[in-house]
Amino acid sequence: MNAKDTIAGLSDIDRASFGENESGRMQALLEVRALVERLEKPWETVVRMVWTQPTLLLTVKTASEMGLFAALSSTPQDGKQIGHSTGADPILASRLLRMLAAGAIVQEVGVDTYIACDFSRALRDRQGIMSGIHHFWDVGVQQVEKLPAYLRRTGYKNPSDAAHPPFESIVGTSSYWEYFNEHPEARANFHNFLSFRYAWVRRRPLCVDVGGGKGRDLKHLADAIQDDKARLVLQDLHPVIEEAKKEQLPPQIELLAHNFFGAQPCRGARAYFLHSILHDWPASEAHKILTLLKEAGKPGYTKILLLEAVMPDRIKDIEP
Numbered sequence: 137m138n139a140k141d142t143i144a145g146l147s148d149i150d151r152a153s154f155g156e157n158e159s160g161r162m163q164a165l166l167e168v169r170a171l172v173e174r175l176e177k178p179w180e181t182v183v184r185m186v187w188t189q190p191t192l193l194l195t196v197k198t199a200s201e202m203g204l205f206a207a208l209s210s211t212p213q214d215g216k217q218i219g220h221s222t223g224a225d226p227i228l229a230s231r232l233l234r235m236l237a238a239g240a241i242v243q244e245v246g247v248d249t250y251i252a253c254d255f256s257r258a259l260r261d262r263q264g265i266m267s268g269i270h271h272f273w274d275v276g277v278q279q280v281e282k283l284p285a286y287l288r289r290t291g292y293k294n295p296s297d298a299a300h301p302p303f304e305s306i307v308g309t310s311s312y313w314e315y316f317n318e319h320p321e322a323r324a325n326f327h328n329f330l331s332f333r334y335a336w337v338r339r340r341p342l343c344v345d346v347g348g349g350k351g352r353d354l355k356h357l358a359d360a361i362q363d364d365k366a367r368l369v370l371q372d373l374h375p376v377i378e379e380a381k382k383e384q385l386p387p388q389i390e391l392l393a394h395n396f397f398g399a400q401p402c403r404g405a406r407a408y409f410l411h412s413i414l415h416d417w418p419a420s421e422a423h424k425i426l427t428l429l430k431e432a433g434k435p436g437y438t439k440i441l442l443l444e445a446v447m448p449d450r451i452k453d454i455e456p
């Protein structure tokens with residue numbers, strides 16, 4: 137097959153090509169990323185990292201706040217019309233729309249003419265997937281800016297003091313969770329964003345989701361097992377549990393404010409589940425969290441289930 141045919145074949149592939157085959161879709165994504173790395177020249181890679189991606193990110197943030205995604209529809213409109221309907225300078229609206237079209241976030245259908253696409257429609261909802269972009273502004277931007285200087289200052293010592301993490305010096309509070317106590321809107325952005333993550337589902341009659349956020353995983357578990365007698369317990373810090381109460385979770389999910397550095401009140405569970413918890417803590421704190429769960433569990437019966445993204449020793453061993 138020549139290069140032209142190969143490229144034509146690639147453009148026929150999209151998410152729908154894989155149906156329910158999630159692993160096939162992930163495998164294709166890894167292949168495509170590897171293809172980009174093989175094709176890109178170093179200059180192009182750096183441009184993508186320092187210009188294209190940050191610019192796209194700030195354009196999406198600005199477009200959301202301007203109401204630009206809400207102004208788009210399936211009827212083609214030019215930048216001027218869209219600018220007028222949002223109250224923005226039409227020239228600025230056109231410039232942002234061109235950037236969004238280049239990033240495949242809106243669809244360009246003619247010169248300076250655009251329509252909404254599935255992704256831009258999803259971005260209309262401030263509490264939807266867009267909350268991830270706002271979350272990055274809440275706590276990500278400062279880290280991008282200040283972490284290199286922090287590490288330089290500390291002589292490139294691996295951060296392992298849970299009481300004084302880099303976050304404290306960069307953002308000013310001792311942890312994300314402290315920061316969220318002082319900024320409930322930032323906490324809402326974080327948990328709204330997490331609600332979109334893939335869910336963990338296993339058939340177990342009793343599960344305590346430790347640091348389970350607003351209950352996304354337990355809700356999927358409850359839906360999957362369809363057993364309203366299964367006792368499922370959602371635990372997180374008090375303010376998060378208060379947020380979870382607004383989520384209309386299935387009735388068999390009990391909500392319990394609990395700090396995982398204290399003795400586990402729910403004893404002898406079939407499973408204690410920790411999704412993206414341990415990576416937030418140095419080894420000594422992770423050890424403490426697990427020890428408390430081990431003490432609460434029933435020997436030979438209880439399982440502690442960890443779901444974490446783990447870097448393989450070699451990048452080439454990444455599994456979809």
Ligand SMILES: C[S@@+](CC[C@H](N)C(=O)[O-])C[C@H]1O[C@@H](n2cnc3c(N)ncnc32)[C@H](O)[C@@H]1O
Nearest residue numbers: 313330347348349372373376394395396411412
């Ligand atoms: C990265 S989030 C993961 C949330 C959820 N498991 C998920 O996968 O969507 C970490 C969670 O740990 C919670 N958390 C942080 N410190 C905690 C503590 N000391 N006790 C209980 N939960 C805590 C946070 O509120 C947050 O919901």
